[in-house]
Amino acid sequence: MIKSNMGPEKINNKKQNVIAWLMSGLFGILSGIFLVFGYQLEKYDNVNFKDAGTYALILCFAVILTIDVRYVWRNYDGARQGKKLFGFVTLGGRTEPKEEKNFMIKSWAIMVVLNTIVILAEFPGFFVYDAQDELNEVLTxxxxxxxxxxxxxxxxxxxxxxxxxxxxxNGGIFIYTFFQMLVITLILAYVMDYMRKKGIGKRSLIAWNLYYGVFPVIVMYNLCSSKDGLFTAFxxxxxxxxxxxxxxxEAFLKSRFSVISFIASAVLMPLFRHNGFYAYLVFLPFAFIYFRKELTKRLALVLAVPVVAYLVINAALGAIFSTKGTDHQEMLTVPIMQMARVYTYEKESMSPEDIATLKTYIPEDNLANYTPRVSDLVKYGFNNELYEKNSGDFWKLWIRLGAGHPATYMNSxxxxxxxxxxxxxxxxxYKGTSVFTFTYTDSSYFGYEVEQPGERNSYIPVIDKLYRYISIGTFHKDAPVLALLFSPGFYMFIYLFVMLxxxxxxxxxxxxxxxxLILTWLTVLLGPTYLVRYVVILWYALPLLSVREPV
Known part of the structure; x- marks a missing residue:
């Protein structure tokens, strides 16, 4: 019998190497798909699933990126052990936490000052994204x-x-915006204080503090009236x-502040945006599995209480204020758009009965307004009353059309x-869509405007022009490389790289x-369109990726 000369350590290293190749391979495959499919969607409004060249190109990207990523990871492993990254860069190790009295308050104050400068430029703030509708609900x-x-x-x-x-x-809009900014920047300052305690160097602390204080994407949503800012902060x-x-x-569970603030944030998060509830609900089983060997009753309660509290509070608010029922089209965006695309481009393949059924759920006028990248004009007229009475016919039609048009469904x-x-x-x-003060032409990266009854009064016009340029101007065409720092897809690649x-x-x-965070990103893939507002957490949480654990 031949005995293996490999000891436990070598076997473990070999296993880790195999896993590392599998993870880098997964990154390569996913990245290849995203880059090739994304290019075709951007240029041609569809992916040619029958084109062999498409898959050959994906394979090329996958192989190249797999090898490159594995090389980077291997060098990073060496750098964590004290070697130079790529042979010439030394990774700064963790330092002793910088003791500084009132660091968090100082960090918060810096962010507040920097944000206040911008709110004066954008006075009374970015009152946009359904802001008028929400105000009218209160007024009426x-x-x-x-x-x-x-x-x-x-x-x-x-x-x-x-x-x-x-x-x-304007005064009321400013007061709300300023209050929201104070809450968000306080949480950002808390993050900075955590990073200080983890031994982040002084230069890095300054850099991240400035990032939180001046980077336009973050400042935009600190000062935007939409629910996305507070949702993201929580x-x-x-x-x-x-x-x-x-x-x-143990330290976390012993800290009353840590437990209470976590539960409060986990409850407030979905109260400001409903998909946060679904993300947290799916997260729970993974948490219970991870902590299974040390899952005390206290820990289980801390993790589970936010779900119960959210359901109770949400139901109570609905009952107290006599809210109207759910608009099902918000949850049915993907199937609505899929069937609308079949109707728009392949109507001749549909039977008269299927066309009639589709029009009972989605009026013909709305079907005629189909645009590939946003569902608002199509889903707006959805027949919720009929769906509540007979959802079966809707889903049967969706299955029938999908069976005959799978590529159309995927492209949609x-x-x-x-x-x-x-x-x-x-x-x-939103290209071509007119709002209160302008029509989207070059970009709809950010809403920018002030909806009625508010009115923009800029006290620092030069900053206002900069934010307008980034939001609805030609910035993304004029500086495509720099614009990557404003791209959700670019940050998704960063998170994918780090998590794998x-x-x-x-x-x-x-x-x-x-x-x-990841599950929230996955939920928005089923949403009405792609906008930064739905995934702005990718920017806010980025500094936390830089905190390294000791080897």
């Missing part, structure tokens, strides 16, 4: 579940009360809390989501805290 006392009720009450209530006291709409706090929970479970879905995974994608889904590396090292505990 007519509430629905279309917008998160907590945000409607907070936004509309603040503005309505201030207007009643002073007669100024999701960020949940992520940081989970990092701390994984690092030291990809066209409303590829901006989240293709870095060079131009975010101009951590999995290749068996560092599941360093992936788990980011699962709610």
């Amino acid at each position: 006392r007519t509430f629905s579940t279309h917008h998160p009720l907590l945000h409607v009450l907070l936004l509309g209530g603040t503005i309505a009360v201030f207007h009643k006291l002073t007669g100024s709409w 999701l960020l706090y949940v992520t940081l809390s989970l990092i701390k929970l994984v690092e030291d479970r 879905w990809f066209l409303t989501s590829y901006g989240y995974w293709y870095p060079p994608a131009l975010i101009n889904v 590396y951590r999995l290749s090292k068996g560092e599941f505990g360093r992936v788990l805290p980011f699962l709610p």
Whole structure:
């Protein structure tokens, strides 16, 4: 009998090497698909699934990226052991936490000052993305579940009360925006304080603090009235809390502040955007599995209480304010757009009965307004009453059309989501749409405007021009390389790269805290279109990726 000369350490190294190749291979395959499919969608509005060249190109990308990523990971492993990265770059190790009195308050103050400069340039703030609708719900006392009720009450209530006291709409919008900015930047300062305690160097602390204080994407949503800013801030706090929970479970559970603030954030997060609830719900089984050997009753309660609390509070708010029922089209965006695309481009293949059935759920006028990258004009007229009475015919029709048009269905879905995974994608889904003060032409990267009854009064025009240029101007065409820093797809590649590396090292505990973030990203793939507002967490949580654990 031939005995293996490989000891346990060599066997373990070989196993880790195989896993590392599998993870780098997964990165290569996914990246190849995203880049090739994304290019075709951007240029031709569809992917040619029958083209052999498409798959050959994906394979080329996959092989090249797999090898490159494995090379980078191997060099990084060596750098963590003290070698030079790529032979000439030395990774800075962790330093002793910088002791500085009131560091968090100072960090917060810097961000507040920097954001205040921008809000003066964009006075009274970015009052956009359904802001008028939410205010009108409060003014007319007519509430629905279309917008998160907590945000409607907070936004509309603040503005309505201030207007009643002073007669100024702009003043109310400013007060709400400024309050929101204070909450978000406080959480960002808390993140900075955590990074300080983890031994991040002084230069890195300064750089990340400036990143939080001046990077346009972050400042935009700090000062934007949409629900996405506060939702993102609470999701960020949940992520940081989970990092701390994984690092030291006992210390976390002993800290009353840590437990209460985590539960509060995990409840507030879905109250400001409903998909946060589904993301957290799917996250829970992974958390229970990870902590299975040390899953105490206290830990189980801490993780589970947010689900129950959210359901109770959400139901109570709905009952108190007599909200109208759910608009099913918000959950049915993908199937609605898939059938609308078949109707638009392959109507001749549909039977008269199927066409008639489709029109009972989606009026012909709405079907005629089909645009590939955004579902608003199609789903707006969806027959919710009929769906509630007879959803079966809707799903039977969806299955029948899908069986005959699988490529059309895939293209329909990809066209409303590829901006989240293709870095060079131009975010101009509202091109040609007129709003209160302008018509989208070159870009619809960010809403930018002030919806009525507010009005833009800029006190620093030069900054206002910069934000307008980034938001609805030609910035993304003029500076395509720099614009990658503003691309959701680019940041998705960064997170994919980092998470797969951590999995290749068996560092599941360093992936788990980011699962709610990742699952939130997955939920928006089923949404109405691709906009930064739905995935702005990718920017807010980026500094947390830079915190390295000791080897």
